[in-house]
Amino acid sequence: MDFKLTETQILLQDTANRLVRERYTFEERKKIVAGESSYSQALWNEFAELGLLGVEIDEDCGGIGGSFADLAIVLEAFGRGLVVEPYLSTVVIGAGLVGAAATGERRKDILSRIAEGKLKLALAHGEAKARYVLEHVETRARRDGGDFVLDGAKAVVLGGDGADTLIVSARTDGGTSDRNGISLFMVDPKAAGIHLRPYRNMDDRGAAEISFENVRVPASALLGPLNGALPLIEAAYDRGAAALCCDGIGAMAAMNAITLEYLKTRTQFGRTIGKFQVLQHRMADMAMAEEQARSMAYLAVEYATEKEAAVRGRFISAAKVQISNSGQIVGRGAIQLHGGIGMTIEYVAGHYLRRLTSTEKMFGDIDYHIGRFAAA
Amino acid sequence: MDLRYPERVARFADEVRAFVRKELPPEIRDKVQRRQKVSVEEVKLWQSKLCSRGWACPGWPKEHGGPGFDALERMIFDNVTNEEGAPTVVPFGEVMFAPVLFAVGSPEQKAHFLPKIRTLDYWFCQGFSEPGSGSDLASLRTRAVLEGDEWVINGQKMWTSGAHNANYIFMLVRTDPDAKLQEGISMLVFPMSTPGVTVRPIVTMDGEHHTNETFFDNVRVPKTAMIGEVNKGWTYAKLLLGHERTSIARIGQSKRELGRLKALASEQSTNGLPLMNHAPFRDRVAAVEIELMALEITAMRAIAKGGSPGVEANLLKVKGSELQQRLTELFMDAAGPYGLPFDPERGLENGNEPIGFDEAASLGPNYLMTRVVTIYGGSNEIQRNIVSKTLGL
Structure with missing residues (x-):
């Protein structure tokens, strides 16, 4: 240790x-x-x-x-x-x-x-009906001579708005939810047949909805094994979740620091509001939530690159659940403790809430990860 | 004991529901249900329908131009209209300022203001909070000094919601700086077009412009702008905040949102099953539904007790606001990855196709904006202080 x-x-x-x-x-x-x-x-x-x-x-x-x-x-x-x-x-x-x-x-x-x-790269994997189920892939890639031809649509592609190359998952075999039959392709987002709608996520990171209509790529675009990409995608999503745990504790630490400072300086009823016990207890809960999150973020880091998928998944899920729950306690609590000023876009607190809320939704939400942990 | 509504009230609920379904333009209902912005014109259109039916200002007695509902009818009316997707009443004139006028307004003030509040020709905003006076409202510092026949106002108000749409403001000012905090406050009412009034937008974290800060630089208003007696404004404000708390429970709105949450969760699927069949999610929805049931019966009990709203108003505010937040949290859970796209400028308002499922674009902004309901109208911490005081603590 x-x-x-x-x-x-x-x-x-x-x-x-x-x-x-x-x-x-x-x-x-x-x-x-x-x-x-x-x-x-x-x-x-x-x-x-x-x-x-x-x-x-x-x-x-x-x-x-x-x-x-x-x-x-x-x-x-x-x-x-x-x-x-x-x-x-x-x-x-x-x-x-x-x-x-x-x-x-x-x-x-x-x-x-x-x-x-x-x-810049972006993994275009999630689909509108997949929610967080990684093996749910409807996008198809069929062989045509020496090429592959892609058809389908990808949802909420993180970084998809500005990527130079997309890594697109597509079904080269099997049915919609089969674990086998998924392959990855390196695709130029400017290729003919790609429609890309860029936008921002709640945390102001860029993302996109991307559709593929008869998009032709050479066989050399294949990344990893044909039909066997799911373990790679699972590992990538676990890395993403672990990364969000680290990002999350940074955001929580900053959010708690500015909230604490506010409690020490904002005066109402003739004293700083940090003197009111009900606010002290809420701040204490937020500080404890941050510590619990930090502990589990360390666990996520420890297992982020673990090769044994089942072991890795169980610990990453545990960490992601803790970070998400702590993120709610810190994010929502901080806005409440700030009062009206916390609601404005000109003040940084709201942006941390937006960051922490996005963190919760990316690479599996609480329901997904708590379910995966319980089933492991 | 009988928890059912009396027959006449049940019939009234049906009547209100039928009226809303017939008279509310579907495009307005859709906007409300999908949490999109309803324009001033659309709110006024709905108000004109209510005026024609004699149901505008449901909280007002007959003598002032209201329908004269009893408290139970009033609650039913609010709940049913909200459930059915009618635009939310802009509370400042009708719900907050008017009851003060009933109580202490001069005959001239009543005759002048009430008919125009009823038609929404006078669209009000409220000037209470200040940069240094939030929960501690009584510490407010905006000054009004009597010079001849005029009050001269200097200072700044915060969170003047809707001030950019309003043509009138009622506000609290300090008229006696030497008196005890609560005893030197008065209430003034005057047009927003008065020289020296400046409204600056405050954009909230949902990216929208709901609220403002409003500045008063040597604003001169006539003596007749005073409501009731000089230095009694705090008493009137307390009266009015009691009314705000009752309507803040938002039972009808929460019922509407609960229904939509269930519908959305039935459409969304995970692992081949509707989300609504996913036990942990379904149970969280059930928990909210139970809490909402309790809130409605608590409101009924408060009404049955009669008299002016007491501690029940604080309870309704705390529980009602927390339920509203809980619902927005569950909507975010239901949204899954489509809770992420957040792009008001490129969104529906500008004629773009929705990203993801139909109402997805409204869920993130609504979740963020609803954090305010436990802050405004007297924060929930302040409400709990009041509840604990009534318990003798």
Whole structure:
């Protein structure tokens, strides 16, 4: 048992925290969010220069060869800073999938470009009727000569609005909910037959609805085994959920800090409102919820890259449930303790509630994860 | 003891339901049910239908132009109209200010204001909270000083909801800075077009403009703008907040939302089963339904007790507001991944196709905005303080 950070991790934490503090102020973020694009390319380039896009990428691919625990440090800082850049979709999910499924020169090429900030990825997997069931895939890819032809639609594709390449799941065999018969394809979002409707999610991250009509891709677009991509997708979703746990504790820590500060400064009835016991107890509940979440986020980090799917899934689900429940206690509590001012879009508290609510909904919600944990 | 509504009231409920179904334009009902913005014109159109039927301002006695419902009829009317998707009454004039006028308004004020509140020609907003005075409302500092025949007002009000649509405001001002906090407050009423009044929008975290901050810079209003007696405004405000709390229970609205939640959860499926058949979700919906049943009977008991609303008003506010929030939380659970898309500007209001299922776009913003119901109208912490005081603590 050791909860201490290594020297390298402390350096990484300093870098990420300084970036958020100095370059990602709430005012700066407002400008990014108000823009036409859902992210700042200038900041993305800075992430690349600081090595943040290649934390977990091998050194021979231009990364720094770190672990998921190293990545977790960046994620927590980004949660604290409400960072909207497509880090989750590109670095956590995209690089994770490519790292696990691609080989040789192709793997090296893609990962290098991610680390350099020159390639953004998005996993287009979820579908309108799938809810959180990962094997529910209706989108089909049929063989046509040496090519595959894709038909179907993908829902709430995180980072889908700005991705250079989509990783699209499609059924190459079997029925809608079969575990076998799912394959992944690397697809150019500008390919003929793709209709992409971009929008923002509640946390201001970019997303898209994407439909595919007779979209032709070469056989070389296949990523990972034909018909056998589900375990890769499950692993990617578990990495995503674990990443959200880290992002979530960053957001909760920041939310609790500003709420505590407000309780110490806002005066009503001739005293600071933090002197009222009912508010003290609520703040205490929020602080305890944050601690419980942090503990389970560490568990999620520990098992994020576990190869044994059943073991990994059980612990990731447990962590995601705790982070989501704590997120509700902290998010809703903080708005209540702030009163009216917490409701305004000009104040940061509401944006943390929006972040934490989104965190709860992505890569499986509470019902999904508590069910998976109970069944494990 | 008999928990059933009397026969005449049951008949009345049917009559109200039939009226709403016949007279409420379907496009307005659909907007209300799908939680979209209802325009000022649409609210006025519905109000004109109520006026024609003699049912406008259901809380008003006959002598002031209301239908003269008894308390039970009033509750039934509110519940049924809300269940059926009628636009929510803008409370400031009809529900909050008018009862103060009944109690202490001059004959001239009553004659001038009440008919125009009834038709919504006068659209009111309320100037109570200030930057430094939220829960501690009595500490308000906006000053009104008598100069000759005019009150001169200087200060700032917060959370003046609907001020951007309003042509009148009633507000609390400090008229005696030396008196005890509660004893130096008065209530004024005047047009929003009065020189020196500036409204600045406050956008809330759902991305919408519901509320404002309003500034008063040497605003001069005649002495006749005073409601009741000078320095008695706090008493009137308490009277009025009691009314706000009763309507804040929103039983009819919660019934409507519960029905829609069940419908949505039956349409959404998970693992090949309707979400409504998924036991943990179904049980959470049931828990809300039970709490809502209790709330309705509690409201009936409060009505049966008669007299002016006492501690029941605080109870109804606390439980009613928490139920509203719980419902929005369950809607978010039901939405699943489609609770995520959140893009008011690119959404339905601008003629775009909905993202996901039909009403998905309204659920996130509604969840966020409904966090306010445990804050406004006297926060739930303040309500619980009052309840505990009545228990002798």
